[in-house]
Amino acid sequence: MADINVSPAQRRTTSGTAAAGAEPTGRDPAYELIELMFFAYRDFVGDPDHVLERYQFGRAHHRVLHFVFRHPEIRVADLLDILKITKQSLARVLKELVEQGFILQKEGQVDRRQRLLAVTEKGRALALELAKLQTERFARAIAQSGTTRDQAVRFLYAMIDPEGREDVTRMITQADRALQRGKER
Amino acid sequence: MADINVSPAQRRTTSGTAAAGAEPTGRDPAYELIELMFFAYRDFVGDPDHVLERYQFGRAHHRVLHFVFRHPEIRVADLLDILKITKQSLARVLKELVEQGFILQKEGQVDRRQRLLAVTEKGRALALELAKLQTERFARAIAQSGTTRDQAVRFLYAMIDPEGREDVTRMITQADRALQRGKER
DNA sequence: ACATTTATGTCAGCCATGTTGACATATTCG
DNA sequence: CGAATATGTCAACATGGCTGACATAAATGT
Numbered sequence: 001m002a003d004i005n006v007s008p009a010q011r012r013t014t015s016g017t018a019a020a021g022a023e024p025t026g027r028d029p030a031y032e033l034i035e036l037m038f039f040a041y042r043d044f045v046g047d048p049d050h051v052l053e054r055y056q057f058g059r060a061h062h063r064v065l066h067f068v069f070r071h072p073e074i075r076v077a078d079l080l081d082i083l084k085i086t087k088q089s090l091a092r093v094l095k096e097l098v099e100q101g102f103i104l105q106k107e108g109q110v111d112r113r114q115r116l117l118a119v120t121e122k123g124r125a126l127a128l129e130l131a132k133l134q135t136e137r138f139a140r141a142i143a144q145s146g147t148t149r150d151q152a153v154r155f156l157y158a159m160i161d162p163e164g165r166e167d168v169t170r171m172i173t174q175a176d177r178a179l180q181r182g183k184e185r
Numbered sequence: 186m187a188d189i190n191v192s193p194a195q196r197r198t199t200s201g202t203a204a205a206g207a208e209p210t211g212r213d214p215a216y217e218l219i220e221l222m223f224f225a226y227r228d229f230v231g232d233p234d235h236v237l238e239r240y241q242f243g244r245a246h247h248r249v250l251h252f253v254f255r256h257p258e259i260r261v262a263d264l265l266d267i268l269k270i271t272k273q274s275l276a277r278v279l280k281e282l283v284e285q286g287f288i289l290q291k292e293g294q295v296d297r298r299q300r301l302l303a304v305t306e307k308g309r310a311l312a313l314e315l316a317k318l319q320t321e322r323f324a325r326a327i328a329q330s331g332t333t334r335d336q337a338v339r340f341l342y343a344m345i346d347p348e349g350r351e352d353v354t355r356m357i358t359q360a361d362r363a364l365q366r367g368k369e370r
Numbered sequence: 371a372c373a374t375t376t377a378t379g380t381c382a383g384c385c386a387t388g389t390t391g392a393c394a395t396a397t398t399c400g
Numbered sequence: 401c402g403a404a405t406a407t408g409t410c411a412a413c414a415t416g417g418c419t420g421a422c423a424t425a426a427a428t429g430t
Contacts, residue, residue, distance in 0.1 A: 029316035031255060031364075032338060032357050033323045038248075039353050040344035041226045060387060063223075070216060076407060084227075089388055091408070113397045113406045131214035138218045141343035151332055152340060153217060158326035159225035168224050172217050179216075245416055261378060274417055276379070298377045298426045 047133040055100065055126075060093045062130060065119065068103055069127035070175040072182060073116040075108075082171065102126060232318040240285065240311075245278045247315060250304065253288055254312035255360040257367060258301040260293075267356065287311060 048062050055061075067082050068074060080087055094117075097103040102123035108114030119127060142149055160168055233247050240246075252267050253259060265272055279302075282288040287308035293299030304312060327334055345353055 026317060027320060027324060029313065030320040030323050030334075031316065031360065033334075033341065034251075034316060034319050035255075035357055036338060036341035036345070036353070037226070037229060037319075039349065040341045041222070043346045043349065044222060044344060046346070058386060066219075070220075077405095085387085086389065087407075088390090088409080092387075108406090111398070111406080113395095115407065128214065131216065131219060132211060134219050134222075135212060135215040137344060138215050139212065141340055145336070145339035145343040147332075147336055147340045149215075149218075151330070151336060153221060154330035155326055155332045155337060155340070156218065156221035156225045158330040159229060159322060160221070161228045161231075164224065164228065168221070172220055175216065243415060262376095270416085271418065272378075273380080273419085277416075293377095296377080296427070298424095300378065 044134060044137060047137065048130040051126075051130060051133070057096070058093075060089070061097060064090065064093050064097060065102060065123060065127050066130070068117045069119045069124060070179065072118045072178055073106075074118075075114050075116060079117065097123070229319060229322060232322065233315040236311075236315060236318065242281070243278075245274070246282055249275065249278050249282060250287060250308060250312050251315070253302045254304045254309060255364065257303045257363055258291075259303075260299050260301060264302065282308070 045059060045062075049059065052058065052062055063083055064079070067079060071078070071082075076087065076090070080090060083090065094103065098105060101120055103117055104120055105115040105117055108116050138149075138152070141147075142152055157165065157168075230244060230247075234244065237243065237247055242250075248268055249264070252264060256263070256267075261272065261275070265275060268275065279288065283290060286305055288302055289305055290300040290302055293301050323337070326332075327337055342350065342353075
């Protein structure tokens with residue numbers, strides 16, 4: 001309650017469309033938003049970064065751990081598809097996560113070529129710890145900015161390429177359901 | 186007007202505080218927001234990435250070019266301070282930007298140890314092109330999400346570490362003024 | 371005036387994480 | 401059975417961070 005910050009927006013009078021004598025070549029660049037996005041993301045990933053140092057892990061490990069946590073028994077190919085990296089890149093970090101006991105691989109039951117990935121209890125704990133850090137940042141940001149959670153969701157969603165939105169939506173709801181099933185069991 | 190998208194938020198009923206029989210260890214992780222932020226940022230930097238390929242530049246070049254564009258005659262030390270990288274890292278990309286005529290360095294008038302950095306006309310053009318791509322993404326996101334620009338600004342601002350906010354605010358307003366002076370001249 | 375500090379540059383090497391290309395293995399499928 | 405698929409692995413390379421050490425020129429303090 002104490003921390004309603006003075007935001008840069010309060011110093012602004014106009015926004016967007018140039019009223020001054022500029023060329024009519026589209027709209028004014030939104031430098032403020034661009035830079036805020038840059039710094040916001042930097043801090044957003046900064047929290048987990050610090051924790052991951054404990055295990056000599058980097059952001060790549062975080063991403064793998066997070067999405068494996070969110071998609072228990074995910075196939076390697078699907079994980080690659082989410083991360084949009086090559087299997088060689090994945091192999092390096094995945095190897096370390098497996099060796100240190102955060103993730104385990106098991107042979108697929110229906111298709112034995114598959115190496116299904118899932119987090120161990122240790123992996124779950126770390127993934128949760130990192131997610132909570134980021135969740136708290138969002139909670140603070142939402143509260144302090146006077147936005148609603150849904151506004152933030154809609155805004156970030158709309159920042160994604162239109163072609164990719166459907167996939168992301170599907171992915172998220174699917175993960176939510178999978179995690180829900182895990183809890184019930 | 187045609188493109189009011191169906192956002193993931195519309196499928197949700199509750200949000201945040203767990204009503205189910207979970208442990209009262211803080212709030213539910215905001216996986217949706219976390220992942221949306223990840224994909225939003227990926228696409229946000231993706232646009233410039235494609236353009237930069239033309240010059241064999243990467244994101245590092247983009248960041249340098251952008252902040253030099255925004256802070257004409259910036260000192261090397263100040264640029265390092267904004268980017269939070271080492272001078273050795275900066276040197277590599279800066280060298281290429283100078284060699285290819287996007288940025289020029291001039292000796293400081295008052296303190297001749299300084300190498301003040303500024304974009305050339307070519308550099309300005311590229312920086313503007315990239316900024317416009319990102320601006321369009323924001324404009325779309327704001328329009329389609331039914332947020333206001335100020336809401337977005339306040340939200341992103343509040344995502345930044347509290348300790349860093351003042352600096353960011355100061356930096357942005359200062360850059361705005363510098364750019365304004367440049368226009369008037 | 372001279373010693374110190376400051377602003378910047380540079381060399382060398384390391385690390386993390388991405389890439390491509392080629393090839394191996396096991397399994398499934400038509 | 402042969403082709404396609406899922407995965408793993410080896411080797412080499414690119415990018416962009418990092419540390420440490422050292423060099424130079426200019427400013428600054430006593």
